[in-house]
Amino acid sequence: MTAQIIDGKEFSARVRAQVGEHVTRLKNDHGITPGLAVVLVGEDPASQVYVRSKGKMTVEVGMKSVERRMDADTSEADLLAVIEELNNDPEIHGILCQLPLPDHLNEDLIINSISPAKDVDGFHISNVGLLGTGQKSMVPCTPLGCLMMLRDHHGSISGMDAVVIGRSNIVGKPMAQLLLNDSATVTIAHSRTKDLAEVVRRADIVVAAVGRPEMVPGDWIKEGATVIDVGINRLDAPEKGLKEDGTVKTKLVGDVHFESCAARAGAITPVPGGVGPMTIACLLANTVTACCRANGLAEPEGLTA
């Protein structure tokens, strides 16, 4: 079987267009402009790229975009003060504090200082608990994007065997919760899982979120299974030659070996152009959702879990 490619770039453009329509309605009918604030501590170049791209897309859908850049040696108190200010700002409906934070900052403390209603990452303990008990919450963007693609492809995933490889708080665990809420049979596998190959071979749906380049080979994939690749790993690609500064060019690969998995899967997401663009689209979707909830308005249909 040769897999259908699930085009995250195209899908995310559709989601962003939908978000844009909601934003227009909020503005025209209610005089409200959804606002998203991104807090970036330090100068990590990869983070800066994401932050810029998020800011650009936020403006493209008609929302207000605020960026707070802080020095890498910012104190916890100063960061907490910025978050408190954003918590109290009525024009801001979503707050994202880019992770990872520098080592001297307590990530849990910072995340839990964001107002749960504005926590568009869905990382606050309140949102984690709400999701785990099947209550209305803010849902982490990457798993939400994966769920949207799975629902779109399958219609319903009820009763399907899903294996999530990876148990992070950001992707693996919330992904498993979402799949379970949609009545899939869910296994969470990880680095200590015995006979991972056999576990994955049972799966109708494989979500790979481990952060290890190309670790899932095609012969682990059941014929016709759907493969969602969350990994974004940058590898040296000497075959592409050198950059202007003399260093070797790089390429992005996922957590699955694309070619061999695509040869067996029924459908697969590519890297780049798969889950990544959906993550940003869902961040915008969550901001609109947060804005609607904050104003007691009906939630945007099709953009929530």
Ligand SMILES: Nc1nc(=O)c2c([nH]1)NC[C@@H]1CN(c3ccc(C(=O)N[C@@H](CCC(=O)O)C(=O)O)cc3)C=[N+]21
């Ligand atoms: N609090 C927090 N929330 C996040 O959501 C968050 C974060 N911190 N820290 C960093 C990671 C990373 N992240 C990405 C989002 C989109 C792409 C994306 O769109 N990638 C493109 C490729 C981009 C490229 O070419 O480098 C793609 O996969 O097609 C990548 C990475 C969100 N993150």
